[in-house]
Amino acid sequence: MVRPAPAIDAIPATTPFVGPEQLMRECGLRELVRLGANESPFGPSPKALTAMRDELPRLGWYGDPESLDLRDALARKHACEPAHILVGSGIDDVMGLAVRAFVQPGGSIVTTRGTYPTLNYHAIGFGARLTAVDYTPDGTPDLEALLGIARREHPSLLYLANPDNPSGRFIARDDVTAFYRALPHDTLLLLDEAYADFVDPGELLTPHLEERLIRMRTFSKAYGMAGARIGYALTAERNVQVFQKIRLHYGINRNAQVGALASLGDDEFRDRVVAETARARAAYYALAAELGCASIESFTNFVCIDMHTAERATRVVGELLRRGVWIRKPGAPPLDRFIRVSAGTEPMRRAFAEALRGVLAEMPA
Amino acid sequence: MVRPAPAIDAIPATTPFVGPEQLMRECGLRELVRLGANESPFGPSPKALTAMRDELPRLGWYGDPESLDLRDALARKHACEPAHILVGSGIDDVMGLAVRAFVQPGGSIVTTRGTYPTLNYHAIGFGARLTAVDYTPDGTPDLEALLGIARREHPSLLYLANPDNPSGRFIARDDVTAFYRALPHDTLLLLDEAYADFVDPGELLTPHLEERLIRMRTFSKAYGMAGARIGYALTAERNVQVFQKIRLHYGINRNAQVGALASLGDDEFRDRVVAETARARAAYYALAAELGCASIESFTNFVCIDMHTAERATRVVGELLRRGVWIRKPGAPPLDRFIRVSAGTEPMRRAFAEALRGVLAEMPA
Secondary structure, eight states: OOOHHHHHHOOOOOOOOOOHHHHHHTTTHHHHHHSSSSOOOTTTTTHHHHHHHHHHGGGGGGTTTOOOOHHHEEEEEEEEGGGGEEESSSHHHHHHHHHHHHOOOEEEEEEESSSTHHHHHEEEHTTTTTEEEETTTTSOOHHHHHHHHHHHOOEEEEEESSSSTTTTOOOOHHHHHHHHSSSTOOOOEEEEEETTOOOOOOOOGOOOOTTTEEEEEEESSOOGGGOOOOOOEEHHHHHHHHHHSSOOOTOSSSHHEEEEEEHHHHHHHHHHHHHHHHHHHHHHHHHHHHTTBOOOOOOOSEEEEEEESSSHHHHHHHHHHHEEOOOEEOOOOTTTGGEEEEEEHHHHHHHHHHHHHHHHHTTTO | OOOOOHHHHHOOOOOOOOHHHHHHHHOOOOOOOSSOOOHHHHHHHOHHHHHHHHHHGGSSOOOOOOHHHHHHHHHHHHHHHHHEEESSHHHHHHHHHHHHOOOOOOOOEEEEEESOOOOHHHHHTOOOEEEEEOOOOOOOOOOHHHHHHHHHOOSSEEEEEESSSTTTTOOHHHHHHHHHHHHHHOEEEEEOTGGGGOOOOGGOOOOOOOEEEEEESSSSTTTTGGGOOOOEOOOOOHHHHHHTTTTTTSSSSSHHHHHHHHHHHHHHHHHHHHHHHHHHHHHHHHHHTTOOOOOOOOSEOOOEEOOOSHHHHHHHHHHHHHHEOOHHHHHHHSSEEEEEEOOHHHHHHHHHHHHHHHHHHSOOO
């Protein structure tokens, strides 16, 4: 009898996220207002769309396994060398590589309880020990507590999302820098900057291309290409060479590379997306206030709105889905009493607002 | 200091394949006749192109993590259930998952020396022990020798490509079935059927959806979507559930799923590609005969042509590249004296023929 490897056999069966397509099947819905996965409703830049459309007939060719042109352009954008850049099939892919490369089975990872969970998925998948630290009461990753654990445990890897998902909070550059400098020198900081494009560039970490720091970026959010699966890491050349030994060299869609490259040449579109996303956040803040709910100031393309209890938040998500509006909610305290809604277009925001007003009107406070 | 995990640190630095984009940079070429990676020069089906073009504006959405629609269509095609199908980012991705899931570090894998090398890449990457068996003198995987080793070693996994790459040979269904039945019951047969679409369906294995067999298929070859990165495995439901614990759930490009689904509805296009590929093979056989070279009858979209010695084959590949024609060659005896050329369009075939005639005319026999 063929048995899975014992380490794999021991992993409990899980599905990280239930996708909207499955929810639609289960609920018999033909359409859904997609506000659950922090996807960009503005899609890819027109320049990216044109470039991808023009290149579709050449999809018979494998993509460049070294992403030479894209890495050249990214190196110009980040004032570094192509040798500092690893391109992957989105940040999820890069995170898996980071865990596999830098955490041996039984090794230790420190993260925040309830933050973006795919890091946990990879940690479990590669047999790491996870230690999770609670958010501060206002939903900010608790740098002091993280640092305390890191100094005691000397974890192989510490994960921090900044801006954070699902809270939307942003930790100022100087605080992150001080935190990074204070970490044990045998701990790798895996810094998830998926939402960095929504932050003023002047407030972001300046590149530290050091061996114990991996910064991850994506084309999924401000660039509107989540479906393309393309992201990258900025780090020391040594780390890129380590990834080179284990990454899927032909894993990235050719057209994703084409679109990402063209996107980098359309700052005007990205700026418009960022501005429209700010309008969406403001609309959600106003809606929350109108409904007597608190909301968390967000530096991302989503906003958390307080439903007072976790049970009520779960019910609201379910009731919104029945009305054809798909959102998600944080899974762990103190954020689990919130719902999280992604920035939508104006009509999507209106649909969400109407549905939420209806749901709350029918629900005891 | 941050060190990679010891098992990863121990992996020698390698690049599985040098891509044509890098060769073009190194050689200062602006164009290349791409006949090196068994890509389809016919590209995706027109129906797939239309579907992908129409869906590009929705690339802001993640692809369905369960590939529900595509798996439904594949289940109909293969007369099985969606639960028997794992969709991955090409066969390379599926192979990595199979090694990771079913071969523990230090576990044993048996393969053929010189066959498709990405299996070896994953084996090394996940710390497996590789045992490679030579091809028979005519370049066919040596089932008898593979079986002998398997019975002695009880490997966790045995890899067989049928049709084989790089030889192009095809082992008849009854022989593969007998081989599979004779394998130890604790050995998983990983059957790479990337080129199965070029074989008469009646000559293929009927589905054995058993725990100790994983059949891998791709949209990269006859379907002309190598750049999309999408392939799948047919296997027992238990195995799909094992993969569900470790696969990258959001790893597949949304548009790749759209194109693959549309491709399945265009048998006429696929049949034309298969017929044109047969014409390309015939043209290469005729060219080889004209030049006094032997060739191997192929059941794929490529042909191996005998250059008499490995050194000469290597030189021919280099000289063709200088002339702007990119092919590859097998790396291990007995096939390393061959060059391997992919099926091209008629103009591509002509460019290859002219270049090869020129190269051989200047080269002592």
